[in-house]
Amino acid sequence: MPLIHNFNSGPSILPKQVLEQAAAAIHDFNHSELSILEIGHRTSLFQDVLDEAVASLKELMELDQEHEVLFLHGGASTQFFQVPMNILDDSGSAAYLDCGTWGTKAIKEARLFGRVDVVASSKDRNYTYIPKDYRIPPDATYFHYTTNNTIEGTQVHDIPQTPVPLIADMSSDILSRVMDFNRFDLIYAGAQKNIGAAGVNAVIINKRILGKVSRRLPSMMDYRNHLENGSMLNTPPVFAIYVCMLTLRWLKEQGGVAAIEKINDAKARLLYDTLDALPVFRPKVDRADRSRMNVVFVIDQPELDAAFQEACKANGMVAIRGHRSVGGFRASLYNALPLSSVQALTELMRYFAQKNG
Numbered sequence: 001m002p003l004i005h006n007f008n009s010g011p012s013i014l015p016k017q018v019l020e021q022a023a024a025a026i027h028d029f030n031h032s033e034l035s036i037l038e039i040g041h042r043t044s045l046f047q048d049v050l051d052e053a054v055a056s057l058k059e060l061m062e063l064d065q066e067h068e069v070l071f072l073h074g075g076a077s078t079q080f081f082q083v084p085m086n087i088l089d090d091s092g093s094a095a096y097l098d099c100g101t102w103g104t105k106a107i108k109e110a111r112l113f114g115r116v117d118v119v120a121s122s123k124d125r126n127y128t129y130i131p132k133d134y135r136i137p138p139d140a141t142y143f144h145y146t147t148n149n150t151i152e153g154t155q156v157h158d159i160p161q162t163p164v165p166l167i168a169d170m171s172s173d174i175l176s177r178v179m180d181f182n183r184f185d186l187i188y189a190g191a192q193k194n195i196g197a198a199g200v201n202a203v204i205i206n207k208r209i210l211g212k213v214s215r216r217l218p219s220m221m222d223y224r225n226h227l228e229n230g231s232m233l234n235t236p237p238v239f240a241i242y243v244c245m246l247t248l249r250w251l252k253e254q255g256g257v258a259a260i261e262k263i264n265d266a267k268a269r270l271l272y273d274t275l276d277a278l279p280v281f282r283p284k285v286d287r288a289d290r291s292r293m294n295v296v297f298v299i300d301q302p303e304l305d306a307a308f309q310e311a312c313k314a315n316g317m318v319a320i321r322g323h324r325s326v327g328g329f330r331a332s333l334y335n336a337l338p339l340s341s342v343q344a345l346t347e348l349m350r351y352f353a354q355k356n357g
């Protein structure tokens with residue numbers, strides 16, 4: 001069993017074999033006697049890496065012919081404005097679900113480009129639930145939502161039904177569960193949670209939604225240019241894409257998304273069952289909307305807060321701490337986190353509850 005259990009929320013844990021391969025490639029990439037950091041991006045050495053990363057993502061997500069994969073710079077936060085810039089006309093109106101901090105930021109950026117109709121919000125209860133009864137106007141340019149709220153610990157378990165183009169920020173739960181990804185017209189995800197290393201986004205696009213806005217787009221912001229140039233309009237983040245390729249290769253070896261979903265379910269179930277059984281801890285969000293990636297909880301006796309923090313630290317549990325905006329605790333259970341780390345955490349919780357019960 002590892003001595004360190006990495007519950008970081010992002011950048012976050014990567015498979016050990018990926019770290020070893022990436023470290024070796026920094027010294028000698030594929031017996032080229034060159035580092036992955038010093039090869040040209042327009043060489044066949046790197047083209048093979050990019051092609052494998054794209055092909056693996058398409059395979060793991062079971063994407064159809066209509067959907068294209070891009071690897072772009074700028075983090076998910078750049079997609080907050082690149083999406084409306086490319087798709088929302090000044091005269092149009094986009095529908096957004098406001099169910100967490102990241103979605104709120106996406107809404108703010110979209111308002112720079114057109115009208116935004118917030119169809120529902122869970123702000124009234126600090127984003128501790130997912131709004132269910134809302135109507136998406138049939139003439140909306142698109143509907144945008146965040147599939148998993150990394151900071152608040154909620155997750156949208158079913159894909160919303162809508163006739164309008166569907167767009168999602170999947171940064172913190174992409175590839176963690178089986179979904180019909182082809183129902184989306186655009187998906188974006190920062191790589192640093194489930195796909196690989198920080199510094200690159202995966203963007204999946206159905207081309208049918210492009211080319212409909214009247215504004216002029218800077219070259220680097222226009223998805224069509226990136227599609228035409230196969231994610232190589234300029235120098236791509238070579239090393240970050242290499243780490244993504246290795247992580248996707250690892251995920252395929254694990255049996256793909258369906259296989260990792262089983263393990264993710266087991267991890268989340270074990271942690272929530274433990275929290276529910278121990279009165280000292282209290283999960284913060286509505287049971288029906290619990291995230292299987294980010295488990296957010298509190299200790300209601302403030303004097304025990306620091307003691308639990310200390311116990312985690314002493315036992316090698318890294319980053320069991322809530323986001324600075326919400327406080328409390330958060331354990332992130334991304335794909336690369338083994339079940340044994342959750343077993344170690346829940347054992348510690350039971351011991352802590354016994355001592356402080």
Ligand SMILES: *Cc1c(COP(=O)(O)O)cnc(C)c1O
Nearest residue numbers: 075076077102150169171172190
């Ligand atoms: C982490 C995260 C982001 C922000 O990603 P950056 O790459 O830092 O811009 C956006 N949305 C969600 C859901 C996230 O989890």
